[in-house]
Amino acid sequence: MAKLILVRHGQSLWNAENKFTGWVDVPLGAQGRAEATIAADKLETYRVRVCFTSLLFRAIETAIIILTEGDDLCDGRIPIIKHDVDDEDWHGWDKYKGDPEQELPVYLSSRLDERYYGELQGLNKAETAVEFGTEQVQLWRRSYAVAPPGGESLEATVKRTVPFFRDRILKHLMDGDNVLIAAHGNSLRAIIMHLEKLTEAAIVNVEIGTGIPIIYDLNANGQVTDKVILH
Template identity: 45%
Template sequence: MAKLFLVRHGQSLWNLENRFTGWHDIDITETGIEEAKKAGLALKGEKIDMAFTSVLMRAEHTLNVILETMEKKDIPIIRDKALNERSYGTLEGLNKAETAKQYGDEQVLSWRRSYDIVPPGGESLKDTYNRVIPYFEKEIVPLLKEGKNILVVAHGNSLRSLVMHLEHLSPEEILQREIATGIPIVYLFDEQFHVHRQDH
């Protein structure tokens, strides 16, 4: 038996300001720190063998707060850009409402919520999936198969890619799935490596 814990980083400054963030390195807010503490409290009784995060500070900071709250600062941490948020290209830093005024609501909605439409200079969710899943299969699955419990702290779209893969969701189904900030999603892997979602 192994467990995989997925946590989306706490609220970032640009989440608060309703901006496209993507690969821009923006830290979490005080609210984000509180969300990370709540995630740490929710996971406090769990055994964690190793943690993975992106190279963006909002995910790293969230992970550090979680581990501090769990009193597990000595856990090995692997950082990799494969787990970074989806890139929004030239939209990064722009206010979402202002962008909708400029390009039209429908266009912005299709950039944000379609599976394979690419924002200017950025990545689609499909591109993000094709970056995250090979990394997951190569680096994280072998550890789960060894029975290790793994914590992944990342971003809305990199985690959405993992949820899509683990739950065998269609592109339409995953677009309806919101990943809340700071609330752990837990998957249990049995001896046959079948995956079961567990509410936390």
């Protein structure tokens, strides 16, 4: 049995302005950093062995705050960010082989990035609803199959996120290691849809708050046996 902890990043500066963000790399504001600290407090009795996050700074920042603010979450290990770059000049990885016992690896992947919001990126959500209608904007934001103009549908997000979850993350859980994923509203909706076997109709109603840990228990077959939300 292993625990999978999902956390959407804390409030970013564009979340605060109610702007579609997608792949725009907007950092957390003071409130977002405080939300990540509160998430760390809520997780004080938990332990994780490995962390996955996206390439976007708001998720990386959230992951690192959670891993470093709480005294025990890393169980005495040091979080080490594992940049996945194909560049032989990259900071001399060849000189450092790693020490699995001392480290808590933090893997970054674009597969966990927010859905690409296309032409909506940078637009205010309320103003967009006035221009295109609330129903249309809600379809762009929450439906499974309808893509925002020039952007990714949830279906497209599932196609890049869920294979990464199955190929790279699930094996840690099936080995009994607790995993933290700090990511985004829609990449996490993709993972939740897969974990909970939700239908296209059911995923429409799934909303994920910033900085709120969602914890799943998974058995050795990777099936969810319990879920807790730390509001």
